[in-house]
Amino acid sequence: MAQRVIVTGGAGYIGSHCVKRLGKLGYHILTIDNLSNGNKWAVLSGELKVVDLADTVTVKEIISSFNPHAVIHFAASIIVPESLQNPIKYYKNNTENSLNLLKILSELNIKNFIFSSTAAVYGIPEIVPVTEDAPLNPINPYGRSKMMTELIIQDISNAYGLKYTSLRYFNVAGADPEGKLGQAYRESTHLITRALKTAKGEFPYLEIYGTDYQTPDGTCIRDYIHVSDLAEAHIVALNSLLNNGESDVFNCGYGHGYSVKEVISVAKKVTGIDFKVIESDRRPGDPPQLIADCSKIKKKLNWQPRYNDLEFIIKTAWEWEKKR
CATH class of the missing domain: 3.90.25.10 (UDP-galactose 4-epimerase, domain 1)
Structure with a gap:
């Protein structure tokens, strides 16, 4: 029987490439996206539920009825200059909504979680190339919102036995080689x-x-990484967790x-x-x-x-x- 995976933010740029790959591999997929940055047409596999993670009652009902083996959490605000101008938006959407999601998963006893993190958690690293054990010293609210979420995930993992993988993305670029997906942000900052x-x-x-x-x-x-290679990083992380792999953090670049x-x-x-x-x-x-x-x-x-x-x-x- 196909394993069930929920993808938050699966209508967005990176999430949609991951959903496409999961569909090709035969997973049963449910995307949760509020479509603030995503697009319905980008969800090429599975079902889409249009809902915000702040709506915890609806989100819990959706997750409970789907009963996933794992959750891949892409949904986030990602524009660094905007995070400086509007930090509340970033702490609400990136940190608070991630906590909402993690609370639901702990209540429903869902144990496998993959988190979209970022190289922004390193700030200005002293040593380059940067390794995963480098100090976390983000220099903007976007990076701090992601770092805080990483720390929350670790604490919840320690307390409730959540198994997780955090993937720290470097500069994601490119488009689906088959031409079906690509960047479609309202505002182009890359x-x-x-x-x-x-x-x-x-x-x-x-x-x-x-x-x-x-x-x-x-x-x-x-360090520019092709979006399809990044999608594949989520697949190998998912396979590891579903096969009793240990919680860990990984850089994703070249x-x-x-x-x-x-x-x-x-x-x-x-x-x-x-x-x-x-x-x-x-x-x-x-x-x-x-x-x-x-x-x-x-x-x-x-x-x-x-x-x-x-x-x-x-x-x-x-x-x-x-x-x-």
């Missing part, structure tokens, strides 16, 4: 998406925030980075469009480099990424953008 939208003419120019960092070309360096200027250069190559770029001042709180040490997830869960290639990542995103 570098690759903004670059491609600039190539399409949706923005007059692309801004580079800071060119005086201590990096080879002066711009920030980030272990090497590209600068902002390198990304722009590849975006221009892929699109064939020499779009306008202007240089601006640094944004507050941008680490010069953020690169994952992802050896742990490869070793412990046998995660094997397939799309570790910046040009391929940008090509899939460009094919998606051209369709939109």
